[in-house]
Amino acid sequence: MHTNVAASPTAVPSLLQEAEILMPYLQEVRRHLHAIPELMYNLPKTGAYVKAELDKLGVPYKYPIAGSGILATIGQGEPKFALRADMDALPIQEEVDVDFKSSHPGKMHACGHDAHMTMLLGAAALLKAREADLGGTVLLLFQPAEEGGAGGKKFVEERALEGVSGIHGIHVIPFLPAGMVASRDGTIMAAADRFFVEVVGRGGHAAIPHLTIDPVVAAAAIVGALQPLVSRETSPTDAAVISVSRFNTGEGASNVIPDSVSMAGTLRALTNTHFEQLRSRITQVITGTAEVHGCKAEVRWSEQAYGATVNAPEMVGLVEGAAKQLVGASRWQRLPEPTMAAEDFSFLADAVPGAFTFLGINNETAGSVHGLHTAQFQMDEAQMPLGAALHASVALNFFAREYSSRPDRNEL
Template identity: 55%
Template structure:
């Protein structure tokens, strides 16, 4: 089935975690958080610079240049371009290789509010926190650079373009950004969780998503003489209702799916019944099988409604504009490892929580299908600071106080993964201590 990791990789990661836990009592990782607190002003300044100059998918030229300048200042080498406008930076050397990922693109949204670092590009805004993701990963780069001599392997930093519809994660995988990588981790700021909360879950954490546009064709005419037409407006309206039954009456209540019609385009005139109407939206499901069923039923339902109204319909799944994003699925061993690291990093056990799965789509899913991975939500909800607005809204803001936590968590995940890998494999020959297991992983 699509989406399963190679068995030997998942088993190897599980063995790694079990052996690491047995070898020694968990050490405190609070030092990483203290180090990140020392660069808090730099993190906020970096995030605000990125926020002020947002760029849409595959247009992140200035964004990429800003990241490259920062890496140059830190003395960190990188490969550019990757996935058109992205880049991959490297710290340390040898095996194993662990990857950390941040997305780069903004959204076509007009920002509201009067922040002094608000978007300088009308109609373009970092409304999904990608500016924070980049700042946190750059913060981790700075911290990891300071301990590079102690890294027991390689950390690969993925600055990925085009998450918002361009499947930049898929392109990064296809261009070899994960070649040789044993595990990968990513995170997303989350406005429904209290600031400083680290949350994730094993298995599906975010849904698969795709979009569609349907063209309902009939026979137009004068609005005063509807009997002489085959009205595509009425057919489209009936189609919207029919699509809702695909979830309400055909999807198990123990499963999850969403069909949302978000666009309707008909005549510009009040007294004209048009020849055609366009309707479109998104379809979301928690599995490839669920998505396949919904896509088939969307086409069948709209075709039936069209025929009943004397119309025809064509459904375009628009894969050239927005490829299908599969469900984001956390490897259970990678999830357990990440939550263990988080629990040893944060000051309070209450800051680590089981995440509620989201029906939003995320192209970290492509990375998760390539290597054992965990995707993490980082809470930013702070009513005192006004960080309460949802993602993809014009008033979205974030509590910048979590930037240091994100940078520290990235750092801890990478360094601790390398450390535990060597606990399992021994310190000789940079990871070749257990030949049988090493061959199994290869």
């Protein structure tokens, strides 16, 4: 007779209690990682610490992968299910006065990736205790360079997800109440890219503007000309955002027209097709508007755009089941609409069926009320056991589903 813990209805409810027992460990791990933030693919201290914790848990891993990532495994054989956490921090100077404040000036875990790694290590501990009865393999992806470096794409390119049947990722989010678990079928996050513009004219004295080719006027016209791409070229039932967020004429006196103006901004859309259309039109509008004003414009896009993050309904169903088992239906929410933020989990979810989940951390008592990517961001650490248990529960639910669908299960 074959016993499978994943298929047992009594296995999942105990996960949250087990995870809560791990709270001192989770807090220690998260605070250590918070103090050593590193950027993009340059993660020597972060990677060394995660590897050391995996060693303590007896979890084998491959390193490096995807530049500076870690691919750990629990269990063996088919099917395979993956859990992902991002590792990199942001170039932000932390303003939160805590004992474990960033020790790296100008760098901060302001997006919760320290908590993501911690929750995945917690899930590793829960799953390792059940390894003999998993009925498959769990892959743990500790991924570098989520913040603009497309580390998820490198995992796919290096075939880390070969043979994997599903993947789950969690992101802590301050706009949801602490302890709320939320996701949705289909698109959950937008496609996004960044553009950088240099508008070149001919500067001179502001008292004789007719002898100049004013790049400031041209650049200002460009800002206005971009807006109708959303208001008049995007369906009212669709969604897109074009934001010019940087406008720099350089240093100089107020009575001097500069030779050039630098601009930067972002494009976001909910479908990859619409995103590509707008991307092309932005370049056309910028260069054409500059030319109308006698200037030239050079447009550069970032090295790698992020596609829309699209959840597979069957994977979201696993998350919903896990959330309701762990915390009840009142703390599960199907989001009514996607967010215009972007995530490189999109590369992973394009490769295999995936579910990206938000874990609410809004808690005034914990100071967890500030937005992501801000110098005041704080994590409600009390939610980390739930994140660890949710990861583990989704994986176990996946194996239980696969086991129950096997035609030969009654013969085992």
